[in-house]
Amino acid sequence: xxxxxxxxxxxxxxxxxxxxxPGSVFFTVLLPVLFLVxxxxxxxxxxxxxxxxxxxxxxxxxxxxxLAVVSATMxxxxxxxxxxxxxxxxxxxxGTPQPPWVFIAGRVGNAVVxxxxxxxxxxxxxxxxxxxxxxxxxxxxxxxxxxxxxASFCCLGVAMTAIIPSREAxxxxxxxxxxxxxxxxxxxxxxxxxxxxxxxxxxxFPVRNxxxxxxxAYGSGAAGSSVEWGSLLAVAVWxxxxxxLAIRFFRWSPRH
Amino acid sequence: xxxxxxxxxxxHKSYGKVEAVRGVDLRVExxxxxxxxxxxxxxxxxTLEILEGYVDRDAGRVEVLGTDPADPTxxxxxxxxxxxxxxxxxxxxxxxxxLELYAGYxxxxxxxxxxxxxxxxxxxxxxxxxxxxGGQKRRLDVGIALVGDPDLLFLDEPTTGFDxxxxxxxxxxxxxxxxxxxxxxxxxxxxxxxxxxADRVAVINRGVVVANDTPEQLGDxxxxxxxxxxxxxxxxxxxxxxxxxxxxIESGSQGETSRATFESGSPTADLARLTSWALEAGIELESLxxxxxxxxxxxxxxxxx
Numbered sequence: 001x002x003x004x005x006x007x008x009x010x011x012x013x014x015x016x017x018x019x020x021x022p023g024s025v026f027f028t029v030l031l032p033v034l035f036l037v038x039x040x041x042x043x044x045x046x047x048x049x050x051x052x053x054x055x056x057x058x059x060x061x062x063x064x065x066x067l068a069v070v071s072a073t074m075x076x077x078x079x080x081x082x083x084x085x086x087x088x089x090x091x092x093x094x095g096t097p098q099p100p101w102v103f104i105a106g107r108v109g110n111a112v113v114x115x116x117x118x119x120x121x122x123x124x125x126x127x128x129x130x131x132x133x134x135x136x137x138x139x140x141x142x143x144x145x146x147x148x149x150x151a152s153f154c155c156l157g158v159a160m161t162a163i164i165p166s167r168e169a170x171x172x173x174x175x176x177x178x179x180x181x182x183x184x185x186x187x188x189x190x191x192x193x194x195x196x197x198x199x200x201x202x203x204x205f206p207v208r209n210x211x212x213x214x215x216x217a218y219g220s221g222a223a224g225s226s227v228e229w230g231s232l233l234a235v236a237v238w239x240x241x242x243x244x245l246a247i248r249f250f251r252w253s254p255r256h
Numbered sequence: 257x258x259x260x261x262x263x264x265x266x267x268h269k270s271y272g273k274v275e276a277v278r279g280v281d282l283r284v285e286x287x288x289x290x291x292x293x294x295x296x297x298x299x300x301x302x303t304l305e306i307l308e309g310y311v312d313r314d315a316g317r318v319e320v321l322g323t324d325p326a327d328p329t330x331x332x333x334x335x336x337x338x339x340x341x342x343x344x345x346x347x348x349x350x351x352x353x354x355l356e357l358y359a360g361y362x363x364x365x366x367x368x369x370x371x372x373x374x375x376x377x378x379x380x381x382x383x384x385x386x387x388x389x390g391g392q393k394r395r396l397d398v399g400i401a402l403v404g405d406p407d408l409l410f411l412d413e414p415t416t417g418f419d420x421x422x423x424x425x426x427x428x429x430x431x432x433x434x435x436x437x438x439x440x441x442x443x444x445x446x447x448x449x450x451x452x453x454a455d456r457v458a459v460i461n462r463g464v465v466v467a468n469d470t471p472e473q474l475g476d477x478x479x480x481x482x483x484x485x486x487x488x489x490x491x492x493x494x495x496x497x498x499x500x501x502x503x504x505i506e507s508g509s510q511g512e513t514s515r516a517t518f519e520s521g522s523p524t525a526d527l528a529r530l531t532s533w534a535l536e537a538g539i540e541l542e543s544l545x546x547x548x549x550x551x552x553x554x555x556x557x558x559x560x561x
Contacts, residue, residue, distance in 0.1 A: 006360075009357075009360040010360075013346075013349065013353065013357045016348070016349065016353065017346060017348045017349065020348040021348055050386075082347075087344055087345070087346075088340055088342050088343075088344030089344050089345075089346060090345065091310070091340060092338070092340060092344045092400070093361075094332065095308060095309075095310070095338040095340075096333060096337075096358065096361040096362070097330035097331070097333040097334045097361060097362060097363070098330075098361045099330075150544070203546075245463070253310070254342070
């Protein structure tokens with residue numbers, strides 16, 4: 001019970017810090033919603049013939065959910081932990097009687113909770129603005145996909161801090177990694193517009209696999225909802241690799 | 257004598273080819289404020305970080321509160337408080353929230369409101385850390401180190417960059433901590449700070465302790481001569497005034513007249529001779545100064561060797 005109480009204590013303050021930071025609220029919470037509205041407006045709501053005639057916005061719901069979860073977990077954690085490290089907060093935490101993992105656990109908890117919130121928000125906005133169906137019956141598949149994906153991208157976020165030298169470099173480095181993957185993986189541009197070779201290439205990376213898993217879980221395709229085990233496994237393998245790198249290379253002290 | 261709170265013998269630490277600490281020996285007794293002074297890169301922070309359990313030493317024997325800091329236990333961490341050289345605060349949490357966050361890490365924390373009063377932030381309790389002044393931030397830093405109610409407090413350059421009034425306030429706060437029975441080890445660049453706060457001072461230079469004593473006794477300060485100086489009168493000075501020898505003349509800079517200086521082991525007698533000579537000659541000794549060597553003079557002497 002004690003570790004749970006500790007992690008909850010840490011989580012409570014991580015939440016306060018998250019919601020008080022205009023940057024994290026804008027980029028993690030508002031921007032995905034803004035993207036959904038922009039893409040819905042630009043690409044309209046025409047059926048996509050090659051994907052079984054689903055409306056464009058229905059396609060975009062799992063796409064933007066993917067972006068929102070990656071942003072709330074990997075990007076947000078990488079930026080947040082780098083900032084905490086460079087501010088000396090992690091070093092200070094290590095000087096307390098607490099086991100070091102507590103200081104990561106609270107922030108991971110925050111990332112997972114914000115991810116779940118974003119799944120709900122994006123789904124509801126899609127329903128209210130574009131009439132995309134709310135997949136009530138697919139909640140178990142979506143929850144499973146969210147859980148595996150959020151856990152994996154959290155591990156990748158912690159690992160990324162090892163290559164981010166400073167607080168200032170954090171947004172640039174995370175963007176350089178995620179933005180091309182969003183484009184290549186069909187998150188920004190409907191995948192029927194993307195050449196097969198590019199999609200195959202993107203398939204080596206976790207963002208594309210995570211999107212495929214969400215697309216299947218939402219039942220957006222013609223086949224109905226399902227758990228895309230292959231894609232989820234690929235995401236999990238990336239996550240485990242991230243975990244191994246994080247354990248090996250994570251730094252607690254700022255660079256002076 | 258009771259067990260020392262900190263004892264260090266033959267401490268060595270190198271970073272690559274740089275020998276940061278080359279055989280430091282120190283003892284800090286319970287309840288004292290101990291200041292470690294020395295130039296940048298002398299090995300102060302390295303020594304402190306070894307004592308805090310952040311850095312592993314290469315050689316030597318170290319005990320802090322009866323524990324080897326290379327093997328820190330949670331029970332040991334309960335008893336120490338650390339203020340790092342750089343202020344480390346979560347800017348988006350208020351003073352009270354910051355202290356509540358850290359209070360949650362300790363099994364028997366000091367009440368948060370008490371800590372707020374102790375560090376003099378009562379009026380700022382609900383202000384976010386990011387909106388405090390530099391001096392207030394540093395006091396919150398100290399508050400966070402105190403919230404676990406430690407027996408031993410490490411303060412690494414607690415007042416660097418402060419304006420004089422913020423520094424005075426910080427000193428008063430540290431002096432108040434002594435009354436709580438805390439043992440405090442602090443590093444500083446300011447000799448006034450060591451003079452005001454410390455029971456004992458160790459001077460570290462190039463990785464070794466070159467002096468270790470009370471601020472009054474450090475470097476044999478009490479037995480050093482007094483310096484007397486004054487402006488050279490317009491008519492010049494004789495080579496010797498009434499038996500006072502070794503008067504040195506320093507030429508003044510940019511239009512200022514030169515100053516005459518001598519060191520005296522018996523300043524009362526020498527001053528009487530000097531002033532009676534001046535009275536007889538009808539000379540006013542302008543900007544006459546009689547100065548005991550300060551801790552800073554001793555420090556500069558010790559670290560320039």
